[in-house]
Amino acid sequence: MQKNFLVTAAVVGVIVIAGIWLLTGSKKTAPVPSSQTSPAPALQEEASPSATVSQNVVRITSSGFEPQTITIKAGESVTWVNENTVSHQVNSAVHPTHQVYPSLNTIGLLQAGESKSLVFPEAGSFKYHDHLNPSLTGSVVVE
Ligand SMILES: [Cu+2]
Known part of the structure; x- marks a missing residue:
């Protein structure tokens, strides 16, 4: 009985953690180490000239x-x-x-x-x- 409860709790815990990981992971395609976030602004500056005048x-x-x-x-x-x-x-x-x-x-x-x-x-x-x-x-x- 006690062992079954622990197994159930462990399974539920894994499911909850997996659910949280999937929810947060769906917005960021991959967990990015904080040290890699700093080059991002430089990439955005290079992409900005793509704005075109349509008329x-x-x-x-x-x-x-x-x-x-x-x-x-x-x-x-x-x-x-x-x-x-x-x-x-x-x-x-x-x-x-x-x-x-x-x-x-x-x-x-x-x-x-x-x-x-x-x-x-x-x-x-x-x-x-x-x-x-x-x-x-x-x-x-x-x-
Ligand atoms: Cu005229």
């Missing part, structure tokens, strides 16, 4: 398009963001007929704070300007 953005301010030339890959889009307090109008070269790359004319008028995007499916160099202020020019280079 190609051209900002429009009172001084023009920024960047003035934006380079993208075929199939990507460009988003024009009017950060100025007045309207701007993105149109294809050449002012005033706008016939070089008519797709750019779908951007057209951008009210203050407004933004519009256009996908460029084919490679090329596409010039545009602000039709309301034709001295402000820019280009999209699609590789």
Whole structure:
């Protein structure tokens, strides 16, 4: 009787310890000695440049398009963001007929704070300007 109790207690104890080990072990893949935790921050610093900018953005301010030339890959889009307090109008070269790359004319008028995007499916160099202020020019280079 006494021996059976001790065996049962030992089995229960092993199960409880195994359970705790599994629960804590599932979060950390392996028990790591404390001396190995210090190199971890250095590894994180090396991994940080992997952050990527998913959108190609051209900002429009009172001084023009920024960047003035934006380079993208075929199939990507460009988003024009009017950060100025007045309207701007993105149109294809050449002012005033706008016939070089008519797709750019779908951007057209951008009210203050407004933004519009256009996908460029084919490679090329596409010039545009602000039709309301034709001295402000820019280009999209699609590789
Ligand atoms: Cu124009």
